[in-house]
Amino acid sequence: MSNRATNLLVPIISVILGLLVGAVIMLVSGYDPLKGYAALWNGIFGDLYTIGETIRQITPYLLAGLAVAFAFRSGLFNIGVEGQLIVGWFAAAYVGVAVELPKIIHLPLAILAAAVAGAIWGFVPGLLKAKFRVHEVIVTIMMNYIALHVTNALIRTVSDGGDRTGNIYASASLRSEFLQNLTEFSRLHFGIIIALVMVGVMWLILEKTTLGFELKAVGFNQNASQYAGMNVNKNIILAMVISGAFAGLGGAMEALGTFEYVSSKGGFTGIGFDGIAVALLGMNTPLGVVFGATLFGSLKYGALNMPNAAGIPIEIVEIVIAVIIFFVASGYIIRLLLLRASAKKKEAK
Amino acid sequence: MEYVIEMLNIRKEFGTFVANDNITLQLKKGEIHALLGENGAGKSTLMNILFGLYQPEGGEIRVRGKKVDISNPNIANDLGIGMVHQHFMLVENFSVTENIILGTEPTKYGVTNKKDAAKKVQALSEQYGLNVDPNAIIQDISVGMQQRVEILKTLYRGAEILIFDEPTASLTPQEIVELIQIMKRLIAEGKSIILITHKLKEIMDVSDRVTVIRKGQGIGTVITAETNPNDLASLMVGRQVEFTTVKGESFPGEETLDIKDLVVLDYRGIEKVKHLNLNVRKGEIVGIAGIDGNGQSELIEAITGLRKVKSGTISINGKNVTNMKPRKVTESGVGHIPQDRHKHGLVLDFPIGHNISLQTYYTKPISKSGIIDYNKINEKALQIIKDFDVRTQGPSELARSLSGGNQQKAIIGREVDRDPDLLIAALPTRGLDVGAIEFIHSRLIEQRDKGKAVLLISFELDEVMNVSDRIAVIHDGEIVDIVTPETTSEQELGLLMAGHTNQKKAQDLTQKGEDQHVE
Numbered sequence: 084m085s086n087r088a089t090n091l092l093v094p095i096i097s098v099i100l101g102l103l104v105g106a107v108i109m110l111v112s113g114y115d116p117l118k119g120y121a122a123l124w125n126g127i128f129g130d131l132y133t134i135g136e137t138i139r140q141i142t143p144y145l146l147a148g149l150a151v152a153f154a155f156r157s158g159l160f161n162i163g164v165e166g167q168l169i170v171g172w173f174a175a176a177y178v179g180v181a182v183e184l185p186k187i188i189h190l191p192l193a194i195l196a197a198a199v200a201g202a203i204w205g206f207v208p209g210l211l212k213a214k215f216r217v218h219e220v221i222v223t224i225m226m227n228y229i230a231l232h233v234t235n236a237l238i239r240t241v242s243d244g245g246d247r248t249g250n251i252y253a254s255a256s257l258r259s260e261f262l263q264n265l266t267e268f269s270r271l272h273f274g275i276i277i278a279l280v281m282v283g284v285m286w287l288i289l290e291k292t293t294l295g296f297e298l299k300a301v302g303f304n305q306n307a308s309q310y311a312g313m314n315v316n317k318n319i320i321l322a323m324v325i326s327g328a329f330a331g332l333g334g335a336m337e338a339l340g341t342f343e344y345v346s347s348k349g350g351f352t353g354i355g356f357d358g359i360a361v362a363l364l365g366m367n368t369p370l371g372v373v374f375g376a377t378l379f380g381s382l383k384y385g386a387l388n389m390p391n392a393a394g395i396p397i398e399i400v401e402i403v404i405a406v407i408i409f410f411v412a413s414g415y416i417i418r419l420l421l422l423r424a425s426a427k428k429k430e431a432k
Numbered sequence: 433m434e435y436v437i438e439m440l441n442i443r444k445e446f447g448t449f450v451a452n453d454n455i456t457l458q459l460k461k462g463e464i465h466a467l468l469g470e471n472g473a474g475k476s477t478l479m480n481i482l483f484g485l486y487q488p489e490g491g492e493i494r495v496r497g498k499k500v501d502i503s504n505p506n507i508a509n510d511l512g513i514g515m516v517h518q519h520f521m522l523v524e525n526f527s528v529t530e531n532i533i534l535g536t537e538p539t540k541y542g543v544t545n546k547k548d549a550a551k552k553v554q555a556l557s558e559q560y561g562l563n564v565d566p567n568a569i570i571q572d573i574s575v576g577m578q579q580r581v582e583i584l585k586t587l588y589r590g591a592e593i594l595i596f597d598e599p600t601a602s603l604t605p606q607e608i609v610e611l612i613q614i615m616k617r618l619i620a621e622g623k624s625i626i627l628i629t630h631k632l633k634e635i636m637d638v639s640d641r642v643t644v645i646r647k648g649q650g651i652g653t654v655i656t657a658e659t660n661p662n663d664l665a666s667l668m669v670g671r672q673v674e675f676t677t678v679k680g681e682s683f684p685g686e687e688t689l690d691i692k693d694l695v696v697l698d699y700r701g702i703e704k705v706k707h708l709n710l711n712v713r714k715g716e717i718v719g720i721a722g723i724d725g726n727g728q729s730e731l732i733e734a735i736t737g738l739r740k741v742k743s744g745t746i747s748i749n750g751k752n753v754t755n756m757k758p759r760k761v762t763e764s765g766v767g768h769i770p771q772d773r774h775k776h777g778l779v780l781d782f783p784i785g786h787n788i789s790l791q792t793y794y795t796k797p798i799s800k801s802g803i804i805d806y807n808k809i810n811e812k813a814l815q816i817i818k819d820f821d822v823r824t825q826g827p828s829e830l831a832r833s834l835s836g837g838n839q840q841k842a843i844i845g846r847e848v849d850r851d852p853d854l855l856i857a858a859l860p861t862r863g864l865d866v867g868a869i870e871f872i873h874s875r876l877i878e879q880r881d882k883g884k885a886v887l888l889i890s891f892e893l894d895e896v897m898n899v900s901d902r903i904a905v906i907h908d909g910e911i912v913d914i915v916t917p918e919t920t921s922e923q924e925l926g927l928l929m930a931g932h933t934n935q936k937k938a939q940d941l942t943q944k945g946e947d948q949h950v951e
Contacts, residue, residue, distance in 0.1 A: 293794045293802050303781045309738060310768070310776040311790040312759025421897070 102409030105403035118393040126388025135266025141380030145278040145332035148372040157322035163223025165345030165355025166230030167201035169354040173234040173336025174200035174344035179251025189254040201331020209323030213316035247346035257340035272340030274340025286369040443490035455650035466639035472835030514586025576607035587749035632661040684902040685714035688885035694744035704730040706909035717886040719900030727909035739762040767852030785813035785827025820845035
């Protein structure tokens, strides 16, 4: 079998297998899998509204996935995307409510604030790793909790004891009447364009710049990078800062597009953690992240329709979605099986 | 005479590339059979076929006269074939016994029975005179001892035929002598051995017969007693090989590298370089002879900026570079062929083309204002690949998949191409075959003849004697003597390296060394 055929077959077989096992789970639990999948399909592609909402859902996944993938390519495991996204969310919303400015200044300023906040949240673990060799996984996990509770406290302060800020000024909003009209008044906003531009930015940094060359070299082999005269510590910090900035932008999408405010949270959003799976599904490449985020966002949003339209409890739905993603992620196993099968065929000849 | 293994007319293809073409190897019972060939000639492929890791496209394998189909290593194992790998497959923080039983753990009431296994290991160790402590932890024992654990592992699994893959590559001279004794003992106990190597001296020392392969072709089998190193070398390379490197007189000029009173600590904070003085002049090759671990690594790391200097100064072309960052040192005109090409020399998961520009990717013309032109990287790579005869599919092949010799040629190409005033070559020929060694030595001499300074660090006396214009002997972090190859002998160097200094002679030699400083 040719390489190209395998590359094409693997994801298709993975998705089919995932759907089949998901169907078995629904059957065993006493629900109709056909009705379930029809509801899932309609939840994603049913009408223009759901398509708009699906794209909206994909947007923060894209940026969270880029953040994780970027750090991975530099040899770092950024578990702190969740926290970086939360501080980004807060920073953007704060700039959005605190002042009213002309849109051309206000919107970029709010977006920039989110990126800077995320970058600072990434800088701390980067610095600790570079200077003291503290493992970034430990620091970023802890930074997630700090982000959650600090922003909650700040939200209370900003809103005089309330649990959410007011809505941002329209001058800081990413929403557009044009997109809303196009999609039957979904919450689709211009953030998707920013996210896709960032996909290009990540590709440019990694594939075209000296910075990307250094980051990848450091990610693969710190000793050789040092031998070649690269500043390993500077690159570790930079990788975390850029990764954090991507994550912060993910927060801006929620603050300036989806919700237009920030409320105090009882727990994590989960977007940052799902970003890890998105990045790994996409094999840490920018284009791969687009694929991973699309899969994640679509399934997550489409699944919301399954309890209503097919009467399947949300718990079962989440298991089914997890199974599908599991199979896509284990494409390696399927590739192996395919190779075995074709080897057997060859022997039989 | 009975053959225990016969590999007849073996053919193995990887895509369009023919790695083994019609190779025949017949191993007699109780012989040491050497398999000789250059790096990348197809020795490892052939042995991997015998070990069941690859399936041949043609030919047949017979074990004790019976045709067999070795489709995986377990079958090889059952047939009594064991392999002692070049890169040991050991778990560092496990004990010797634990490593040996790994994968075939004997159990008693469902629990691993290490005690009985340790006894069995002990018994085997005594039978073959291996002198291994079954309870020692791998990371605490020497490389030579670790290799014996690998040997024990095959014996424990009942191997009758042992394949040694480049067994002496990482051993000290003393350990090599011991290994040769062990191999002879194994033969005396009825085992048969295939020895993969490109070191002619070892072949002459231990083997009974030699099968030579060149560029995937079987060249033939000769009886060791009826041949000599020269003939073997030309069989292997396909042309006459010069053993003593031809080089003209050196005409040293001004000092390029000047080291004064240098003190360097290792990672534990122990002084490894102790008030060392050394200079290298334009147009000369200074060889540092010494036993591994006498401060050579720390010295190079200090010069190249990879390790902080405690005290003393290092100057290059009269400019003080002490404790400068590696990039500044490189830009001051230093090229460095590192001791460990996998750790320092290459980013193995980068394409070889990227690796060739590893220190120049940020300079013109490759990059302008932070943007890399990968076409330029490829052009440079193609030029180096051509000039230095790096055998690769092209600039985009991962460095990892090149053979050791070709990886080294790429590194040397990269360093020499930058035209450095000082070229530091640390163990530049480790693990390479005679053809590659000859090539690398001539490149070092070429640099010298262009008026560059070359500092060569080597553990091999032959190399130091052949290539250097002056030899600085290092012992315990100090240069104990500076001698010239014409006036010294391997015996004398050996004694100096071991720290035995004949007082009278040492004085004379130091005098001579100082005279040369003054020149």
